[in-house]
Amino acid sequence: MAKDLSKTQWHGIPRMEIEWFPKIVEEKCIGCQLCYVSCGREVFEYEDATRKALVERPYNCLVGCTTCATICPTAAIEFPPKEFVQKLEKEYKILKVVRQIAKEKKTKKEYEEARAKAESILNSVMTNIEIEATGHFGERRIIPKIYEAIKNDPCDVLYLNIETPGLKSCWKEKAPSYCRFRLVSTEYGDVTPYLQKIKTIFKENGVVLVSENRIS
Numbered sequence: 202m203a204k205d206l207s208k209t210q211w212h213g214i215p216r217m218e219i220e221w222f223p224k225i226v227e228e229k230c231i232g233c234q235l236c237y238v239s240c241g242r243e244v245f246e247y248e249d250a251t252r253k254a255l256v257e258r259p260y261n262c263l264v265g266c267t268t269c270a271t272i273c274p275t276a277a278i279e280f281p282p283k284e285f286v287q288k289l290e291k292e293y294k295i296l297k298v299v300r301q302i303a304k305e306k307k308t309k310k311e312y313e314e315a316r317a318k319a320e321s322i323l324n325s326v327m328t329n330i331e332i333e334a335t336g337h338f339g340e341r342r343i344i345p346k347i348y349e350a351i352k353n354d355p356c357d358v359l360y361l362n363i364e365t366p367g368l369k370s371c372w373k374e375k376a377p378s379y380c381r382f383r384l385v386s387t388e389y390g391d392v393t394p395y396l397q398k399i400k401t402i403f404k405e406n407g408v409v410l411v412s413e414n415r416i417s
């Protein structure tokens with residue numbers, strides 16, 4: 202369905218009160234359809250029977266625009282003179298409204314920029330990371346050491362999972378265990394410094410970091 206822009210306003214003036222739209226000089230129109238396909242506001246229709254363009258939705262036309270007249274190959278499209286718009290601007294004192302709209306536009310732009318900046322900061326913050334590591338978790342008491350290191354930090358270790366080839370083989374034969382957990386911020390902050398503490402514990406205790414996957 203074609204859009205209807207006739208109920209909109211042009212800088213505070215109801216669009217229906219402004220007699221700005223194209224008129225087609227029928228004898229000059231060769232039915233090339235350039236205006237019909239070019240106008241993004243769906244002002245025109247094309248009539249197969251007469252092979253002419255029609256101004257079907259005049260109040261959809263953007264006040265001040267004359268693009269279709271410029272591109273019409275036979276100069277079949279006419280508009281009121283530009284003084285018509287200038288007179289309108291004076292009569293309705295639209296510059297005051299325009300200033301207000303410009304202010305709102307600027308505020309919106311600033312808001313959007315601030316939001317984009319905040320999103321980019323948030324995206325660069327790592328709040329939830331999954332760690333996989335292998336080493337002597339039981340014998341070297343890795344988990345209690347991690348707890349001690351981060352117990353006062355705004356983060357926690359979740360979904361802790363340790364797999365051993367067997368308790369006895371871990372202790373007797375020094376077989377490594379596999380461990381997986383998530384380091385999660387409890388304040389939606391960056392967990393990088395706490396992750397660093399854990400990595401230091403790994404390093405000091407011969408634990409090999411298999412992978413670290415950022416979750417968010």
Ligand code: SF4
Binds near residue numbers: 225
């Ligand atoms: S661009 Fe001009 S000639 Fe072509 S259909 Fe439109 S009015 Fe007619």
Ligand code: SF4
Binds near residue numbers: 244
């Ligand atoms: S002047 Fe612009 S908006 Fe109006 S009918 Fe022509 S192309 Fe469409």
